[in-house]
Amino acid sequence: xxxxxxxxxxxxxxxxxxxxxxxxxxxxxxxxxxxxxxxxxxxxxxxxxxxxxxxxxxxxxxxxxxxxxxxxxxxxxxxxxxxxxxxxxxxxxxxxxxxxxxxxxxxxxxxxxxxxxxxxxxxxxxxxxxxxxxxxxxxxxxxxxxxxxxxxxxxxxxxxxxxxxxxxxxxxxxxxxxxxxxxxxxxxxxxxxxxxxxxxxxxxxxxxxxxxxxxxxxxxxxxxxxxxxxxxxxxxxxxxxxxxxxxxxxxxxxxxxxxxxxxxxxxxxxxxxxxxxxxxxxxxxxxxxxxxxxxxxxxxxxxxxxxxxxxxxxxxxxxxxxxxxxxxxxxxxxxxxxxxxxxxxxxxxxxxxxxxxxxxxxxxxxxxxxxxxxxxxxxxxxxxxxxxxxxxxxxxxxxxxxxxxxxxxxxxxxxxxxxxxxxxxxxxxxxxxxxxxxxxxxxxxxxxxxxxxxxxxxxxxxxxxxxxxxxxxxxxxxxxxxxxxxxxxxxxxxxxxxxxxxxxxxxxxxxxxxxxxxxxxxxxxxxxxxxxxxxxxxxxxxxxxxxxxxxxxxxxxxxxxxxxxxxxxxxxxxxxxxxxxxxxxxxxxxxxxxxxxxxxxxxxxxxxxxxxxxxxxxxxxxxxxxxxxxxxxxxxxxxxxxxxxxxxxxxxxxxxxxxxxxxxxxxxxxxxxxxxxxxxxxx
Numbered sequence: 001x002x003x004x005x006x007x008x009x010x011x012x013x014x015x016x017x018x019x020x021x022x023x024x025x026x027x028x029x030x031x032x033x034x035x036x037x038x039x040x041x042x043x044x045x046x047x048x049x050x051x052x053x054x055x056x057x058x059x060x061x062x063x064x065x066x067x068x069x070x071x072x073x074x075x076x077x078x079x080x081x082x083x084x085x086x087x088x089x090x091x092x093x094x095x096x097x098x099x100x101x102x103x104x105x106x107x108x109x110x111x112x113x114x115x116x117x118x119x120x121x122x123x124x125x126x127x128x129x130x131x132x133x134x135x136x137x138x139x140x141x142x143x144x145x146x147x148x149x150x151x152x153x154x155x156x157x158x159x160x161x162x163x164x165x166x167x168x169x170x171x172x173x174x175x176x177x178x179x180x181x182x183x184x185x186x187x188x189x190x191x192x193x194x195x196x197x198x199x200x201x202x203x204x205x206x207x208x209x210x211x212x213x214x215x216x217x218x219x220x221x222x223x224x225x226x227x228x229x230x231x232x233x234x235x236x237x238x239x240x241x242x243x244x245x246x247x248x249x250x251x252x253x254x255x256x257x258x259x260x261x262x263x264x265x266x267x268x269x270x271x272x273x274x275x276x277x278x279x280x281x282x283x284x285x286x287x288x289x290x291x292x293x294x295x296x297x298x299x300x301x302x303x304x305x306x307x308x309x310x311x312x313x314x315x316x317x318x319x320x321x322x323x324x325x326x327x328x329x330x331x332x333x334x335x336x337x338x339x340x341x342x343x344x345x346x347x348x349x350x351x352x353x354x355x356x357x358x359x360x361x362x363x364x365x366x367x368x369x370x371x372x373x374x375x376x377x378x379x380x381x382x383x384x385x386x387x388x389x390x391x392x393x394x395x396x397x398x399x400x401x402x403x404x405x406x407x408x409x410x411x412x413x414x415x416x417x418x419x420x421x422x423x424x425x426x427x428x429x430x431x432x433x434x435x436x437x438x439x440x441x442x443x444x445x446x447x448x449x450x451x452x453x454x455x456x457x458x459x460x461x462x463x464x465x466x467x468x469x470x471x472x473x474x475x476x477x478x479x480x481x482x483x484x485x486x487x488x489x490x491x492x493x494x495x496x497x498x499x500x501x502x503x504x505x506x507x508x509x510x511x512x513x514x515x516x517x518x519x520x521x522x523x524x525x526x527x528x529x530x531x532x533x534x535x536x537x538x539x540x541x542x543x544x545x546x547x548x549x550x551x552x553x554x555x556x557x558x559x560x561x562x563x564x565x566x567x568x569x570x571x572x573x574x575x576x577x578x579x580x581x582x583x584x585x586x587x588x589x590x591x592x593x594x595x596x597x598x599x600x601x602x603x604x605x606x607x608x609x610x611x612x613x614x615x616x617x618x619x620x621x622x623x624x625x626x627x628x629x630x631x632x633x634x635x636x637x638x639x640x641x642x643x644x645x646x647x648x649x650x651x652x653x654x655x656x657x658x659x660x661x662x663x664x665x666x667x668x669x670x671x672x673x674x675x676x677x678x679x680x681x682x683x
Contacts, residue, residue, distance in 0.1 A: 014026065026047065027047075028117050046066070047068050048063065048154065051063055052064060053142055053152070054090060054139045054141050055141065058141055058145040059143065060151060061142075062152045064154040066250075067156065069156055069158075071135075073253075074159065075134075076133055076261055076272075077128070077159055077160045078127075078129075078159055079125070079127060079209055079216060080125065080128060081185055083183070083218075084179075086146060086148065088123040088141065088146075089122060089123075089138055089140065089141065090141060091122060091139070092139070093128070093134050094134060095113060095116055095134055096132065096133050096134065097114050097132040097133070098114050099132075100114075100130055100131055100132040101272075102118070102134060103128070103130070103275065104128050105127055106210075125209045125216050127209050127211045127212040127214070129272075131275070133159075136157045137154055137155065137157065140154075143243075148241070149245075151242075151245050153248040155248045155250055161350070164233065165231055166227075166228070167229070167236060168226070168227050169228065170224065170225050170226070171238060171240060176245045180221050180222065180238075182236055182237065182239075182251065183218055183236065184196075184217045184228070184234055184235070185214055185216045185235040186230060187214055188213055188215045190232040190233075193232055194228070194229075194234060196219065201217060205218075205219065213353075223240075235250075238251045262290060262350065264290075265287065265289075273328075273352045276352070276354075279355040279357050280320075280354065280356050281388050281426065282359055282426030286318070287318060289302055289316050291315070299312070300314055300330065302318075302328065302330060303329045304328055305326030310331075323356045324355070325356075326353070326355075327352070328352045329351050330351070330352070331347060331349045332350075333347045361428065361430075362430060363387075363430065364384055364430050364431070365383035367380050367382070367420065367434040369435040369436070370436055371437045371439055371470075372412075372438065373470060373508030373509070374439075375411060378409065379408070379409040380418075380434070381408075382407075384422055387424040387426070388425040390424075390425055393405060393421075395410075395420050396418070398414070412436055419431060419433045439468070439470040439508050441512065442467075442468055442469025442470075442506040442510045442512050443466065443468045443469070444466055444502065444504045444512040444513070445464065445467065446463070446464050447463050448461075448463055449517060450516070453518065453519075453521070454549075454588030454589075455520045456493070458491050458492060458493045459492060460489060461489055461502075462489030464488055464489070466504045469507075470506045470508045471506065472507060473505070474486065474506075475490065476503045476504075476505070477502050479495075480494075480496070480498035480500075497519050497520050498517075500517070501514070502516075521587075524589050524590075526546045526547075526582075528595070529544050529594075529595040532596070533600055534574060534597065534600065535599075535602030535629070536575070536599050536600065537671070538629075540573065542569060542570050542572075542582070543568055543570070549586050549588045552586055552587070553568075553584050553586050554585050555584055556583040556585075557572070557581075557582050558580070568582075575599065576599055577596075578596070580594070580597050581594040600628065602629070603624075603625060604626065604675060606623050606665075606675060606679075608678065608680060609679060609680040610655065610680075610681060611682050611683060613683045620653060621679060623649065623651060623667065626649055626651060626667075629671065630669070630670035631647070631649055631667060632646070632649075633645065633665065633668075635664070637658075638662060638663070643658060643663065659681075661680070662678050664676070665677060665678070
């Protein structure tokens with residue numbers, strides 16, 4: 001350290017003594033005015049370089065310079081807008097106090113002590129917060145870095161609290177600058193209220209900066225004088241590019257005190273307000289705010305956004321009665337003699353939006369019982385509604401945990417109960433259970449085990465069913481050990497009688513087997529039908545005997561290949577003589593028997609005298625054609641006494657034991673006719 005004395009208007013140049021390996025960099029150097037009894041004087045500091053490549057090795061070399069802001073105007077939140085047309089920019093962060101934590105775009109924090117600095121290369125609009133006030137400088141890279149018009153320059157950026165509401169700025173007019181821009185930073189809620197040269201800047205020109213409440217716009221402007229205003233405030237950065245040439249500066253600076261901060265305590269954990277997760281979850285509604293009075297803060301007041309009430313004090317605990325979004329406003333009074341002499345005393349404020357999120361206990365969707373094959377895995381996916389994510393999962397069976405993901409899957413050794421325990425981010429738990437069972441082995445049901453078919457015909461088996469096991473079922477059929485097909489029912493043509501087998505397999509691979517026997521029907525045989533003589537008009541009953549084969553026969557009685565009738569026995573009145581046949585058939589074969597029927601004209605002729613004298617002529621009462629009829633014959637004497645009676649008279653009455661004379665007869669035939677008359681017995 002060394003001291004110098006300057007009079008009004010004088011300047012003093014401090015230069016690094018060696019620039020080899022960049023050891024001449026004076027970044028982090030503290031320059032202050034001696035406070036002789038509180039009479040420190042104001043002064044200005046400009047920092048830069050005569051010719052520098054940014055970054056090292058990227059051309060061309062150019063001088064850079066900007067005015068340094070007083071530490072008391074440094075802030076804890078910055079928005080870093082991109083430079084138009086450039087691939088990336090370089091930013092330098094310098095700490096004013098020891099143990100300063102800096103977070104860029106929500107990433108991992110890095111720590112700096114007083115005077116230490118860190119450079120970062122960024123290719124997108126960024127958000128920076130720090131636990132204690134820091135300075136941020138933006139550097140433009142050389143033209144060969146990305147082969148666009150540019151050259152190194154530096155701009156000291158303003159913190160978000162140092163917004164201004166109205167400026168007039170100049171975009172330099174020079175033939176070496178071919179394009180000119182202004183970057184505008186404002187609250188996202190204010191993007192439709194920014195006016196450039198009397199015209200609103202379109203809201204669509206702004207790009208939100210992730211993790212912040214701010215947006216920025218890159219506006220291509222003409223050279224010359226411009227106006228920019230917005231009642232809600234903004235930050236502006238003016239710059240221009242040309243071939244191996246550039247410039248940039250901050251468009252107006254509000255040097256109010258910006259270093260005030262406060263902490264938030266939640267359940268014995270304390271956070272800087274800008275690092276605080278702005279959502280209270282899990283039913284939490286109470287916070288404690290603690291002001292940072294390490295600077296020149298004299299008094300503090302608080303409003304928590306849920307009522308107009310103002311609370312005074314450095315530490316306040318507040319509970320919210322409802323859910324919603326609330327703005328905490330931290331008001332602080334500061335004394336000028338304790339800070340930048342040019343600022344004086346005043347009251348300022350910092351705001352932090354927090355959200356009180358209602359907690360709704362979570363529930364787990366129903367997990368249905370499941371049946372699986374042995375040695376296979378079951379899979380269930382948990383669904384959770386409400387609660388606070390992220391959720392952790394624990395699946396167990398028989399007391400053994402087998403999964404900790406949202407999907408539970410395992411191959412169980414035994415059937416039993418599965419338990420799922422879900423824990424949300426708030427530590428609340430819920431559980432559900434379901435049963436896992438195994439499919440029973442498949443069972444086959446074959447009601448018939450004996451099948452009869454005709455040789456050469458197909459067999460169809462359609463009575464086999466399967467139960468238990470896991471559908472779908474596969475049926476495979478074998479006959480005498482050879483495969484004959486699959487599916488159910490099955491139809492195939494056996495080459496010979498034998499044993500059949502069906503194997504049913506379910507989707508789990510379990511099997512069951514059933515056996516059956518296939519028999520061939522034997523040959524059919526039928527009896528002969530004797531030849532027949534019959535009187536015309538008389539009914540004839542014919543019968544044939546069949547055996548063998550299926551035992552289920554059909555009969556067709558035919559003459560000259562014309563069917564006369566069916567059935568067995570068969571009754572009809574033959575009208576003509578000829579060669580008749582009966583055709584006996586079943587599912588397997590046909591047999592035929594032929595026979596003759598002779599149709600006779602069988603007129604009854606009754607004699608009126610017999611001479612039973614033993615000479616062999618006319619000894620008995622002979623009725624011609626009586627043998628063709630069922631009949632009843634009764635003979636009476638002249639006094640009406642029955643002397644002979646016969647059923648189906650056989651032409652054998654010879655009046656033995658009766659005297660000669662006249663007798664009377666009554667003959668009844670089976671065709672319903674009746675004949676009467678007399679006969680004389682004469683020996």
